[in-house]
Amino acid sequence: MGEVTRIMVAVNQSSLKGYPHPSISSKGAFEWTIKKIVRHNVASFNLLFLHVQVPDEDGFDDMDSIYASPDDFKRMKQRDRIRGAHLLEYFVNKCHEIGVGCQAWIKHGDPKEVICHEVKRVHPDFLVVGSRGLGPFQKVFVGTVSEFCVKHAECPVITIKRKADETPQDPVDD
Amino acid sequence: MGEVTRIMVAVNQSSLKGYPHPSISSKGAFEWTIKKIVRHNVASFNLLFLHVQVPDEDGFDDMDSIYASPDDFKRMKQRDRIRGAHLLEYFVNKCHEIGVGCQAWIKHGDPKEVICHEVKRVHPDFLVVGSRGLGPFQKVFVGTVSEFCVKHAECPVITIKRKADETPQDPVDD
Numbered sequence: 001m002g003e004v005t006r007i008m009v010a011v012n013q014s015s016l017k018g019y020p021h022p023s024i025s026s027k028g029a030f031e032w033t034i035k036k037i038v039r040h041n042v043a044s045f046n047l048l049f050l051h052v053q054v055p056d057e058d059g060f061d062d063m064d065s066i067y068a069s070p071d072d073f074k075r076m077k078q079r080d081r082i083r084g085a086h087l088l089e090y091f092v093n094k095c096h097e098i099g100v101g102c103q104a105w106i107k108h109g110d111p112k113e114v115i116c117h118e119v120k121r122v123h124p125d126f127l128v129v130g131s132r133g134l135g136p137f138q139k140v141f142v143g144t145v146s147e148f149c150v151k152h153a154e155c156p157v158i159t160i161k162r163k164a165d166e167t168p169q170d171p172v173d174d
Numbered sequence: 175m176g177e178v179t180r181i182m183v184a185v186n187q188s189s190l191k192g193y194p195h196p197s198i199s200s201k202g203a204f205e206w207t208i209k210k211i212v213r214h215n216v217a218s219f220n221l222l223f224l225h226v227q228v229p230d231e232d233g234f235d236d237m238d239s240i241y242a243s244p245d246d247f248k249r250m251k252q253r254d255r256i257r258g259a260h261l262l263e264y265f266v267n268k269c270h271e272i273g274v275g276c277q278a279w280i281k282h283g284d285p286k287e288v289i290c291h292e293v294k295r296v297h298p299d300f301l302v303v304g305s306r307g308l309g310p311f312q313k314v315f316v317g318t319v320s321e322f323c324v325k326h327a328e329c330p331v332i333t334i335k336r337k338a339d340e341t342p343q344d345p346v347d348d
Contacts, residue, residue, distance in 0.1 A: 005210045005211070005213065032330070036179045037179070037211055039218045040218070041218065044213045044214070125210045126210065150324060156206070156334050156335070157332070158331070158332040161330070
């Protein structure tokens with residue numbers, strides 16, 4: 001048991017409050033991992049935070065921006081990177097307080113595909129994903145990253161569902 | 175973090191060698207849990223081993239038995255209980271060697287239903303299930319307890335697939 005156990009945690013921003021706030025489900029998944037797995041045994045674990053940014057979801061994620069030249073888009077991407085970095089900062093700071101080693105990085109693409117690709121590249125011992133606990137009707141529209149990862153990631157996956165008392169009125173919000 | 179983390183591990187017998195031998199996938203799931211989660215932190219975890227026995231799968235699980243009276247069936251059930259206990263003994267002994275607390279018990283019924291029912295009753299922090307890693311064609315015939323638990327158990331579930339080099343020639347064997 002010389003080597004540390006490497007736990008990859010997929011994190012994303014709050015869909016209600018946006019960057020740099022973590023979604024309720026990523027925050028829950030992180031806190032569960034610390035409380036139930038890492039506990040005081042901080043030297044035995046390493047957390048690997050992966051944040052996947054979806055490129056240009058609708059092309060207008062910020063109403064006060066005007067895109068008039070390729071440079072504007074570059075700036076936008078640059079700004080997104082910064083906002084993503086602030087999201088990761090939240091988790092890295094928490095780990096620093098607790099005293100557990102961590103790494104964090106950003107990738108771009110379809111979250112479910114990118115997470116599985118990063119698992120293949122980085123070989124974590126297991127993957128933790130938060131889940132909004134949507135009903136079957138809502139799943140049709142928003143898809144579920146967690147279900148895809150459980151099926152396709154090349155490592156064990158543990159899905160942490162949001163607690164019922166943390167679910168917003170519209171459970172698609174997170 | 176005063177309370178220990180309670181990990182339920184569903185275990186079954188080897189389909190090739192029978193009782194008291196654990197299946198490759200339950201042995202793998204147990205060893206993974208010790209190596210990657212418990213590690214040396216034995217005082218922080220408690221393992222709860224659940225073995226579900228399927229009653230009278232085909233009515234003839236032992237060719238040298240003749241059932242001629244209700245008492246014969248009682249004796250068979252008694253013998254099954256003993257064989258199940260020997261399976262659990264394997265895991266309890268291992269925990270004892272390692273120094274991690276555990277409990278183990280047997281229930282009867284459809285494994286996937288009983289596991290989810292026991293999760294509801296016992297409230298483990300999470301559930302570990304082994305999986306034979308069957309292809310879609312094989313799944314149709316043997317069903318997968320792990321997929322059912324991932325969907326229906328009222329706690330986080332982590333599925334540990336068998337390593338490729340431990341898969342028997344016919345992957346349905348375990």
